[in-house]
Amino acid sequence: DIVMTQTPLSLSVTPGQPASISCKSSQSLLHSDGKTYLYWYLQKPGQSPQLLIYEVSNRFSGVPDRFSGSGSGTDFTLKISRVEAEDVGVYYCMQSIQLWTFGQGTKVEIK
Amino acid sequence: EVQLVESGGVVVQPGGSLRLSCAASGFTFDDYAMHWVRQAPGKGLEWVSLISWDGGSTYYADSVKGRFTISRDNSKNSLYLQMNSLRAEDTALYYCAKDMTYYYGSGSSMPDYWGQGTLVTVSS
Numbered sequence: 001d002i003v004m005t006q007t008p009l010s011l012s013v014t015p016g017q018p019a020s021i022s023c024k025s026s027q028s029l030l031h032s033d034g035k036t037y038l039y040w041y042l043q044k045p046g047q048s049p050q051l052l053i054y055e056v057s058n059r060f061s062g063v064p065d066r067f068s069g070s071g072s073g074t075d076f077t078l079k080i081s082r083v084e085a086e087d088v089g090v091y092y093c094m095q096s097i098q099l100w101t102f103g104q105g106t107k108v109e110i111k
Numbered sequence: 112e113v114q115l116v117e118s119g120g121v122v123v124q125p126g127g128s129l130r131l132s133c134a135a136s137g138f139t140f141d142d143y144a145m146h147w148v149r150q151a152p153g154k155g156l157e158w159v160s161l162i163s164w165d166g167g168s169t170y171y172a173d174s175v176k177g178r179f180t181i182s183r184d185n186s187k188n189s190l191y192l193q194m195n196s197l198r199a200e201d202t203a204l205y206y207c208a209k210d211m212t213y214y215y216g217s218g219s220s221m222p223d224y225w226g227q228g229t230l231v232t233v234s235s
Contacts (some may be wrong), residue, residue: 100158
């Protein structure tokens, strides 16, 4: 089974400042089709998860461009260029190269 | 607008059974695979099961294999999860989610739209 490990598990950010979350997988997420099956979700307080980023770096429909994803193989990063109050919640990375596995989640709060 | 509405969550005793339902609208239901994902109280997300667009392929997490059965009725735009031999550790909010592909292996697979969830509590 592929294990997804996120760091840090919590993050307190001043509005307007950047934030970064790391996600590491226990196996490469590079598929034979050339795509990397790594995704990012945000679960805002009291809401269901919403897809932010797919295939490492592609923003899903309606996702603001302050969110960006990068990485390859087993190491990935989600960056928020300037955190806003509406960005609070728990961020999860997920892989789908071998069924589906989520990271433990990173809680982002505003200072 | 994609809408997914789960129902069927209740309090059930250990060893009991339950069937969850998910009513889908706003997209062509039989064009997409569908997931169940759960979240125990205060915990993270755990993928549970996926069914292909036609019901021909199903996948399960090891934690539920042999106890849960996923199914769908494309004529009713509905997804189901039959849950048997329930345990305390199955207590969770169960989300129905649409996948971006029509079957696993047909491309980059991810839940892209989620319902609001239905709460299953397993307790005596």
